[in-house]
Structure formats: C-alpha cells, structure tokens
Amino acid sequence: MQNVINALRVLEEVAARQPVGVGEVARGLGLPKSTVQRSLKTLHEAGWIRPAGGEVTRWQVTSKALQIARRTELGLRDAAMPVMEELRQRTGETIHLMVPEGDAVVLIERLETDKPLRIVLPLGIRLPLHASANGKAVLAHLGGLLEDLPGYTDTTITDAGALRAELEAVRARGYADNRGEWRSDIAAVAAAVLGPDGPIASLSVSTPASRMPEELRAEYGKLVTQAARTLTDSLG
Structure with missing residues (x-):
C-alpha cells in the first residue's frame, strides 16, 4: 500500500513541477531518491509520465490523467x-x-x-x-x-x-x-x-x-x- 501512496505522491509532484528530475521530486516530498526512482519507473511503465524532451532525467505527465x-x-x-x-x-x-x-x-x-x-x-x-x-x-x-x-x-x-x-x-x-x-x-x-x-x-x-x-x-x-x-x- 505504501508503494501505491508513494507513486501517487510522486505523480502529483511531477504534475506540479514538470519538467522535473528525481532529485527535485525527492526533496519536495522528503523521500529517498531510490524510492522516487522506483515510483517514476512504475508511472512511466503505466503510461502516466514520460521523459521531458526525450531526456530520461526529467519527467512530465502524459495525457492519460x-x-x-x-x-x-x-x-x-x-x-x-x-x-x-x-x-x-x-x-x-x-x-x-x-x-x-x-x-x-x-x-x-x-x-x-x-x-x-x-x-x-x-x-x-x-x-x-x-x-x-x-x-x-x-x-x-x-x-x-x-x-x-x-x-x-x-x-x-x-x-x-x-x-x-x-x-x-x-x-x-x-x-x-x-x-x-x-x-x-x-x-x-x-x-x-x-x-x-x-x-x-x-x-x-x-x-x-x-x-x-x-x-x-x-x-x-x-x-x-x-x-x-x-x-x-x-x-x-
């Protein structure tokens, strides 16, 4: 359950700050970078976020939401x-x-x-x-x-x-x-x-x-x- 909550929090943070990198999201949420990285990977695989401008170091939300x-x-x-x-x-x-x-x-x-x-x-x-x-x-x-x-x-x-x-x-x-x-x-x-x-x-x-x-x-x-x-x- 905590993994789901973390992923949703990361999605909201990306939407608020996009385009944004893992470090900025981690600082904004007070989460470890490794936790944020896992959530970003999950959200990307599910189609909720995508690399901004083709750069895998920065993310933005897709039209799915x-x-x-x-x-x-x-x-x-x-x-x-x-x-x-x-x-x-x-x-x-x-x-x-x-x-x-x-x-x-x-x-x-x-x-x-x-x-x-x-x-x-x-x-x-x-x-x-x-x-x-x-x-x-x-x-x-x-x-x-x-x-x-x-x-x-x-x-x-x-x-x-x-x-x-x-x-x-x-x-x-x-x-x-x-x-x-x-x-x-x-x-x-x-x-x-x-x-x-x-x-x-x-x-x-x-x-x-x-x-x-x-x-x-x-x-x-x-x-x-x-x-x-x-x-x-x-x-x-």
Whole structure:
C-alpha cells in the first residue's frame, strides 16, 4: 500500500513541477531518491509520465490523467443535466456547472435563459475562487484561505478577514452569492456539490445584476442549494 501512496505522491509532484528530475521530486516530498526512482519507473511503465524532451532525467505527465478527467467530467455532466434543467425551469435563468481547478473554478456546462437580456460565459472560462459565487461555494468547503486576493470590481472581497467571515456565512446558509464581485454586471448564487473528500463541483443561477433583487437572491439561493444536494445524492 505504501508503494501505491508513494507513486501517487510522486505523480502529483511531477504534475506540479514538470519538467522535473528525481532529485527535485525527492526533496519536495522528503523521500529517498531510490524510492522516487522506483515510483517514476512504475508511472512511466503505466503510461502516466514520460521523459521531458526525450531526456530520461526529467519527467512530465502524459495525457492519460486528462483523459480520465474528461471521462469523469462526462459522468458529472450526465448526472447534472436533469438537475440543471429543473433548476432552469424553476428560475427561468442561466444555470452553470463548474468544477474546481487550482485557484479557480472552470465552467464545464451551462443551460441558458430564454430571456433576451443575458450574459453568456464561454465554456472553459476560469473564475476566481474568492470573487465568484461558484468559487466561494467551493472555497467554503476547502481547508485554508487564499493568500492573494486581487480586486476585480469595487465589491470584490480582498481582505482575508472579510473573506473568512463571508465563507462562514456561506456554510451557515448553504449557498454563496456574487454581488458584482467579478464583473459588476453579473449576479449569481451557487452551492457546492460535495464528494467524500470535499467539493467536486458547484451549481449556480446566474443573471444580469439588475434581475436579482434581494428577495429573488434568497429564493434562488434555496433552490440552488436543493439542486446541489440532489446532484450530490445522485453521485453517491
């Protein structure tokens, strides 16, 4: 079992530092070079890593991890679509499905409103964790806080203490909201989809800022929280 754990740790270290040599990985993980070398050999034989630029002294990950991630994403999309459609019918607004990736959330699916005034975000766009409803919904269930909090609008939370209080409020009510914190013309509410080890995605209701008064914000917040719980349950 320890060999498997070591190999996974080495894979994560290579992904974070690539291209990287055995010595750098060993120092980063605090493991003996011989242990790291065995793990690298195993990962290479299994197709998870390859020599960087043809040099067997430095390694980088292959597309295998990405292929598996895409399959996982497809499963998430399949489970989410009926939940998203019901949420769109109940709100009449655009519904987003995002997944956490590093210091951001990435849009992987959307169902758009039929209303003529809408804000369309492209699939694959990255939104900051601290300045978006989807991001804060995820961040509320992660350990630690971000150190760098850049401002995007006048309402972006850039103070660590204020963000900590905001995330406590998110956990208390079950959903996060965005009051023009990334773009001043966008409002949203979002809730996290949770797995055994933390947030795996988030669902949101997104509208032009002019179309989300306080009473609707609270109503949509309850609906998106229910939808995220339904998706969490369907994923097991």
